[in-house]
Amino acid sequence: MTGTINTVRMRAAQETDVPAINDIYNEAVADQVATCDLSNVPVDERRDWLARQRHPYGVWVAVDSAGVEGWVGLFPYDSKPCFHRTATFATYVRRSARGKGVGRQLRAWMIDRAREHGFHTIVNRVWATNDASIALAKRFGFVEVGRMRELVDVDGTYVDCVFFQLVLEAGEDDDDWGVG
Template identity: 25%
Template sequence: MIREVNQQDAPAITTIYNYYIENTIVTFEETPLDTSEMAARIKSTTGKLPWIVYEKDGIVVGYAYASEWKSRCSYRYSLETTVYLKHGKNGQGIGSALYQELISRLRGKGYHVLIGGISLPNDASVALHEKFGFEKIAQFKEVGYKFDSYIDVGYWELILAD
């Protein structure tokens, strides 16, 4: 079931996200978050933009949200989209369901562009974005550094037709 996030979801979301911090290049954060930091992030986003969770058998197994692309006012019609799944839950359609719902909630709200930033390589995330019509528009070589390696970041863009 997909539903709006609430503050009680912060511990589960923190656990999901910290796996990626500690074990992958998917995020460039390097220090695990505590629940209060995640709760603050949820609170700062949900007043303006959607943040949704996928709950299965009473457990949050994934989440997706939109955030400002950049803070300058001329970017106000562009958003960055994000999705994370609990480790081991990929390939079950959860990410697709979350992204479909997130994109649906953003359509018709006056936004023009959705942007997905992907640390590369990440075939699953590339496939997810392209499934929903995102097109690769840029790749920055070796802009991130994590786990003793330089990492490329690609950007995929979806122009919303209103």
């Protein structure tokens, strides 16, 4: 890790955060190591995307005195009913805040929200070339459960995708699912 640890405050994303969320995401698009979007996402699409996020899922931002430094989203893994306690997620950090602990704080926050909301497991896929994301997954106890060779096509270069899973303790709040 380089630089100093950046302590941020976590909170639910708001509509006013959309420009910053979108800028951070589009930095990742330009970097071509973390997202399968190969061109920038327009801010209006991001605004609609945020409006569609509903409990028990959500989007949270990491904020410091400079503003939004990163965000994490917890999303449905699949729309089929049998996957209702499985979620996937995405974490993105502003370039200038990378390597300063923001991603780690976002990941910890997201795992806590997943537990609180009663998820049994969370999964994600990471480009095999994204060393920082792979290290972060392992740091939090995610286990590599698979690899698909040459799944991602970036300008004619093929990259493997690594699949990770973290099995969580059963959540306390079964009311999130209408159970109990």
